[in-house]
Amino acid sequence: MALVHTLEAQALIELQNKDSAIDEMQKRINAVPAEIKALTDAFEERKKTMDTAKQELIRLKLEKKENELKTAEKDEAVAKHQRELNMVKENNAFKALLGEIENDKKQKDEIETVILELLEKIDLAAVRDKALQDEVKKLEEAKNMSVSKLEAGAAAAREQMEAAKIERAGFAAKIGAEVMAQYEFIRSQKKGLAIAKVHEDPSGKKISCGGCNIALTPQKAVDVKRRDVLGVCDNCGRMLYLEKTVFG
Ligand SMILES: [Zn+2]
Numbered sequence: 001m002a003l004v005h006t007l008e009a010q011a012l013i014e015l016q017n018k019d020s021a022i023d024e025m026q027k028r029i030n031a032v033p034a035e036i037k038a039l040t041d042a043f044e045e046r047k048k049t050m051d052t053a054k055q056e057l058i059r060l061k062l063e064k065k066e067n068e069l070k071t072a073e074k075d076e077a078v079a080k081h082q083r084e085l086n087m088v089k090e091n092n093a094f095k096a097l098l099g100e101i102e103n104d105k106k107q108k109d110e111i112e113t114v115i116l117e118l119l120e121k122i123d124l125a126a127v128r129d130k131a132l133q134d135e136v137k138k139l140e141e142a143k144n145m146s147v148s149k150l151e152a153g154a155a156a157a158r159e160q161m162e163a164a165k166i167e168r169a170g171f172a173a174k175i176g177a178e179v180m181a182q183y184e185f186i187r188s189q190k191k192g193l194a195i196a197k198v199h200e201d202p203s204g205k206k207i208s209c210g211g212c213n214i215a216l217t218p219q220k221a222v223d224v225k226r227r228d229v230l231g232v233c234d235n236c237g238r239m240l241y242l243e244k245t246v247f248g
Contacts, residue, residue, distance in 0.1 A: 004179060004230040009246050011175050012183055012239070016195045018168045023192045025161040032154040036147050043143045050132040057125040064118040067111050074108035186238055195239040198224055198231070212236035
């Protein structure tokens, strides 16, 4: 237990509030790149879906083109076999050619059916492609706006934090060197919280450390109610105060 004038205890508590606020600002600033990355990743993912849909449309159109070439080939084959029909004299050869022509026509019909199916698929793919392009365009605008907002927010928070740090330094300079050193040491060891408010059970029987939540020993519970002393938590080592003692 350290003897600390109540005014100094109040200053330490205020300093802790300033430091906690600065830490929060820093945390907020640090979180921004990950938030921007998440937005960008989500956008890129949707864009990838759009690119895949576009590729599918191109592939279907190519497939249709290939099948159209095949029907042209079948037409040529029919024409060729019909020319040959005029030249053959033998009945078997004639029959064979007729069979070929029949076969070519049948194959051409099959290819045309495939082309019709492809046309339907192309229509659907084109609708999907257009919808995705529109969606991605809107998504990109929204993403860019959110990123700008986050970046502007981070820049403003940085400025605010720098100002808060300057103000904090001026305030800290007025606190005694020894207690400041103790404060800074505990803060560095205890995740930024050097001085913690104790929580008093409504019954008043149980008082616990606001830093680690462990109940104070009966002696510490008595100490923390005295003015001009600062308790120290046996468990976590943080400085302790009871709000109504220090500010009452
Ligand atoms: Zn504690």
